[in-house]
Amino acid sequence: MTQDPPAPILVFDVNETLLDITTLEPLFERLFGDARMLREWFAQLVLYSQTMTLSGLYTPFGELGVGALRMMGEIGGVEIADADVHEMQVRMGSMPAHGDVASGLERLRDAGYRLVTLTNSPPSHAPSPLEKSGLDGYFERSFSVDAVERFKPAPETYGLVAREMGVETRDLCLVACHLWDTIGAQSAGCRGAFLTRPHNAWLPATNVPRPDIVAADMADLTRRIIARWPLEADGREG
Numbered sequence: 265m266t267q268d269p270p271a272p273i274l275v276f277d278v279n280e281t282l283l284d285i286t287t288l289e290p291l292f293e294r295l296f297g298d299a300r301m302l303r304e305w306f307a308q309l310v311l312y313s314q315t316m317t318l319s320g321l322y323t324p325f326g327e328l329g330v331g332a333l334r335m336m337g338e339i340g341g342v343e344i345a346d347a348d349v350h351e352m353q354v355r356m357g358s359m360p361a362h363g364d365v366a367s368g369l370e371r372l373r374d375a376g377y378r379l380v381t382l383t384n385s386p387p388s389h390a391p392s393p394l395e396k397s398g399l400d401g402y403f404e405r406s407f408s409v410d411a412v413e414r415f416k417p418a419p420e421t422y423g424l425v426a427r428e429m430g431v432e433t434r435d436l437c438l439v440a441c442h443l444w445d446t447i448g449a450q451s452a453g454c455r456g457a458f459l460t461r462p463h464n465a466w467l468p469a470t471n472v473p474r475p476d477i478v479a480a481d482m483a484d485l486t487r488r489i490i491a492r493w494p495l496e497a498d499g500r501e502g
Contacts, residue, residue: 274378277440286302303463369402372489382421
């Protein structure tokens with residue numbers, strides 16, 4: 265029987281995995297008459313961020329988010345005013361944590377796991393959404409893809425974390441509620457933990473790597489991580 269490798273450094277995605285993007289729904293309800301258009305906007309934002317990377321180009325994530333909103337307005341015949349853009353930026357900058365996150369992070373941190381974040385969002389001199397949510401204290405370090413000017417799931421983004429932490433990618437586990445993120449991380453040599461929040465699901469297709477852990481919420485995720493990679497297995501106390 266093959267033994268699991270030692271416990272990895274846990275690398276958490278931020279937007280939607282830790283922070284609740286549904287705080288933007290009132291804006292999309294007001295502009296488009298349907299709060300579900302938030303999901304269309306987010307999908308377009310991810311699509312064009314990945315397109316930029318594949319094309320060898322880079323535009324900061326927040327700027328792409330504004331552009332995607334204006335693009336949707338043009339497509340739908342909805343005027344997007346500067347005030348609407350400002351409202352979106354304010355809402356994006358103050359997204360709250362999901363209710364199950366803090367307790368799960370606290371349990372993992374107190375058990376001795378090393379926790380960091382990796383986000384598509386650029387760093388800022390102002391308090392970040394992670395800081396405003398009160399979650400930043402759980403993490404050893406926070407990384408942005410801005411440092412390599414490539415968006416997830418490009419392998420350079422996960423390699424950035426491994427290099428800065430002084431480990432190999434196999435020593436990282438990417439935790440995300442987006443399957444495209446865990447696919448990218450696992451393809452780069454990391455382990456993957458898929459958090460199946462609403463609006464995210466498994467993709468049944470050939471060659472899609474199965475995450476090491478699949479969990480419905482943070483409590484379930486925490487239990488599975490501790491059971492799968494107990495710290496005692498690599499000589500540390502849990």
